[in-house]
Amino acid sequence: xxxxxxxxxxxxxxAKKGMxxxxxxxxxxxxxxxxxxxxxxxxxxxxxxxxxxxxILCMAAAExxxxxxxxxxxxxxxxxxxxxxxxxxxxxxAMDDDDYRRGMPTNHKVFxxxxxxLAGDALLTEAFHLMSGSNVTIGISPERLLRIMHxxxxxxxxxxxxxxxxxxxxxxxxxxxxxxxxxxxxLKTEALITVSIRAGAIIAGADEDELRKLSIFGSKIGxxxxxxxxxxxxxxxxxxxxxxxxxxxxxxxxTFPALIGIESSKEKATSLIEEALTALASFDERxxxxxxxxxxxxxxxx
Amino acid sequence: xxxxxxxxxxxxxxAKKGMxxxxxxxxxxxxxxxxxxxxxxxxxxxxxxxxxxxxILCMAAAExxxxxxxxxxxxxxxxxxxxxxxxxxxxxxAMDDDDYRRGMPTNHKVFxxxxxxLAGDALLTEAFHLMSGSNVTIGISPERLLRIMHxxxxxxxxxxxxxxxxxxxxxxxxxxxxxxxxxxxxLKTEALITVSIRAGAIIAGADEDELRKLSIFGSKIGxxxxxxxxxxxxxxxxxxxxxxxxxxxxxxxxTFPALIGIESSKEKATSLIEEALTALASFDERxxxxxxxxxxxxxxxx
Numbered sequence: 001x002x003x004x005x006x007x008x009x010x011x012x013x014x015a016k017k018g019m020x021x022x023x024x025x026x027x028x029x030x031x032x033x034x035x036x037x038x039x040x041x042x043x044x045x046x047x048x049x050x051x052x053x054x055x056i057l058c059m060a061a062a063e064x065x066x067x068x069x070x071x072x073x074x075x076x077x078x079x080x081x082x083x084x085x086x087x088x089x090x091x092x093x094a095m096d097d098d099d100y101r102r103g104m105p106t107n108h109k110v111f112x113x114x115x116x117x118l119a120g121d122a123l124l125t126e127a128f129h130l131m132s133g134s135n136v137t138i139g140i141s142p143e144r145l146l147r148i149m150h151x152x153x154x155x156x157x158x159x160x161x162x163x164x165x166x167x168x169x170x171x172x173x174x175x176x177x178x179x180x181x182x183x184x185x186x187l188k189t190e191a192l193i194t195v196s197i198r199a200g201a202i203i204a205g206a207d208e209d210e211l212r213k214l215s216i217f218g219s220k221i222g223x224x225x226x227x228x229x230x231x232x233x234x235x236x237x238x239x240x241x242x243x244x245x246x247x248x249x250x251x252x253x254x255t256f257p258a259l260i261g262i263e264s265s266k267e268k269a270t271s272l273i274e275e276a277l278t279a280l281a282s283f284d285e286r287x288x289x290x291x292x293x294x295x296x297x298x299x300x301x302x
Numbered sequence: 303x304x305x306x307x308x309x310x311x312x313x314x315x316x317a318k319k320g321m322x323x324x325x326x327x328x329x330x331x332x333x334x335x336x337x338x339x340x341x342x343x344x345x346x347x348x349x350x351x352x353x354x355x356x357x358i359l360c361m362a363a364a365e366x367x368x369x370x371x372x373x374x375x376x377x378x379x380x381x382x383x384x385x386x387x388x389x390x391x392x393x394x395x396a397m398d399d400d401d402y403r404r405g406m407p408t409n410h411k412v413f414x415x416x417x418x419x420l421a422g423d424a425l426l427t428e429a430f431h432l433m434s435g436s437n438v439t440i441g442i443s444p445e446r447l448l449r450i451m452h453x454x455x456x457x458x459x460x461x462x463x464x465x466x467x468x469x470x471x472x473x474x475x476x477x478x479x480x481x482x483x484x485x486x487x488x489l490k491t492e493a494l495i496t497v498s499i500r501a502g503a504i505i506a507g508a509d510e511d512e513l514r515k516l517s518i519f520g521s522k523i524g525x526x527x528x529x530x531x532x533x534x535x536x537x538x539x540x541x542x543x544x545x546x547x548x549x550x551x552x553x554x555x556x557t558f559p560a561l562i563g564i565e566s567s568k569e570k571a572t573s574l575i576e577e578a579l580t581a582l583a584s585f586d587e588r589x590x591x592x593x594x595x596x597x598x599x600x601x602x603x604x
Contacts, residue, residue: 034460034461034465034469034489035460035465035468035469035472037468037472038460038464038465038468039460042460085423089419089420089423092419094414094415094416094419095416095419112396113396114396114397114471115468115471117391117394117396117397117419118391118464118467118468120423121387121391121422121423121426121464122459122460122464124423124426124427125426125455125458125459125460125464126455126459126460128430128451128455129452129455129456129459132448132449132451132452132455133448133452135445135448141444142443142444142445142447142448143437143444145444145448146434146435146437146444146447146448147434149430149434149451150431150434150435153427153428153430153431153434154431156427157424157427157428157431158336158337158340158341158344158424158427158428159336162340162420162423162424162427163336163337163340165420166337166339166340166417166420167336167337169416169417170337170339187336
């Protein structure tokens with residue numbers, strides 16, 4: 001896949017990931033006189049090899065509307081901090097009780113449960129600290145920044161990620177309908193992916209019609225992303241994934257492959273990507289990175 | 303103690319607590335189609351009998367500068383949500399491992415650790431959701447609201463409450479100097495109390511000199527509040543407190559009474575309140591509620 005600049009998707013993702021990593025390193029400095037352990041713990045998970053999908057989508061959405069993606073970095077990195085905090089807390093013994101993530105011991109395995117809980121709390125808090133202080137650096141209006149923070153906190157909270165995690169926890173080991181499964185994915189995964197795209201678009205001054213189309217795009221690729229994750233859990237290469245495959249089945253987690261089979265799940269993911277691309281039809285070639293990322297989501301190996 | 307309206311402190315606190323409780327009930331509605339358990343859990347701790355010191359200070363600070371305290375309610379309630387989330391997480395088995403708070407079983411004892419962690423996460427997230435959506439309802443400029451959110455997230459995060467909790471956890475059972483203890487209190491308690499006052503003052507349009515004086519007031523009463531808490535843990539009436547006394551000593555928590563004795567601790571608290579009142583000397587009678595609350599902090603029985 002090549003974008004209009006002749007950059008392959010791989011080069012695009014690597015370039016953007018480099019920008020995000022550099023910015024996160026700046027926003028979460030290693031040295032601190034106050035309780036260095038909490039910084040170590042937070043940085044351990046932030047730099048544990050994430051693909052930076054959410055911040056890259058935020059930048060790509062801004063670029064789609066002609067804005068320099070780098071301008072979104074404080075918001076993009078805040079999204080990654082929120083994503084990381086939720087992984088740290090989800091891995092805790094009282095939650096999914098995972099020992100490994102991306103081939104590395106989970107946060108509480110290295111730093112203890114107390115520090116892992118606090119590192120998650122601190123990353124969530126720092127996300128809002130970073131955003132609320134960035135209206136000058138980003139150069140967007142305070143009204144728009146408040147709107148973005150409002151949307152992000154909604155996608156992360158009671159009616160988003162956290163609500164989805166509760167339903168997911170309560171569903172383990174039970175018979176779950178397709179409707180409930182869809183609902184869990186919408187809240188747990190789609191919401192934050194969609195808002196990542198919306199945030200970048202709002203920073204770039206998107207109008208309501210553009211936002212509506214990008215939201216459809218976001219919700220389609222968000223669901224496809226989750227289905228692809230479920231498929232990887234069954235078919236993926238353990239070494240590339242850095243975690244045990246088959247863990248969903250072991251935990252009796254409800255997934256798309258478990259409900260409709262692996263072939264139908266693949267078809268579903270492919271058709272979601274097609275619908276996502278249709279939603280972007282009216283955008284010009286500056287939306288090429290978003291389009292490439294959409295295709296990448298179902299083709300990735302980890 | 304009587305304020306200029308002839309209202310006793312008791313009446314003032316009750317009236318304000320009623321306003322905060324009513325607003326929290328509105329901001330955290332009981333009914334929800336999505337995962338009702340997480341709302342129940344969050345509401346359980348939010349309505350577990352807190353004194354609402356932080357929101358009341360926020361309102362009283364606004365009143366000190368001639369603003370209607372009720373206008374601050376979204377920010378005041380957000381401060382209470384942040385305070386409550388930190389209590390839920392601090393009580394967890396991996397942290398302070400407390401079974402009771404204010405005479406009631408702690409959140410994880412009732413709802414399980416998983417839901418307790420998520421309820422804390424959700425309250426922290428909702429605090430920022432509430433604030434970021436309130437610039438219209440509060441009628442303050444978006445710039446000021448962003449400043450308030452930036453200060454609150456700082457006081458709650460790595461360099462505030464969470465940083466203090468980490469140092470506190472690492473100090474249990476160890477010899478701790480007065481300097482370290484002071485540092486823990488500054489981060490864990492003073493920071494959020496001071497920012498509660500600053501937030502109300504910023505909403506009311508305080509100038510930098512007024513903010514500076516109110517910050518001194520906040521840090522003095524914040525430390526006095528913590529010392530009074532430590533004294534209550536030793537001398538308090540178990541029934542009024544709703545928890546076991548002596549729990550600090552049992553957990554080998556470092557406290558002012560443990561370091562300098564109970565009499566010196568009382569003298570320290572009293573002199574801090576005097577210093578706090580001195581910082582308010584240039585304010586008129588509208589600061590009377592703040593002055594009364596300062597005195598109440600060292601005289602309270604629970």
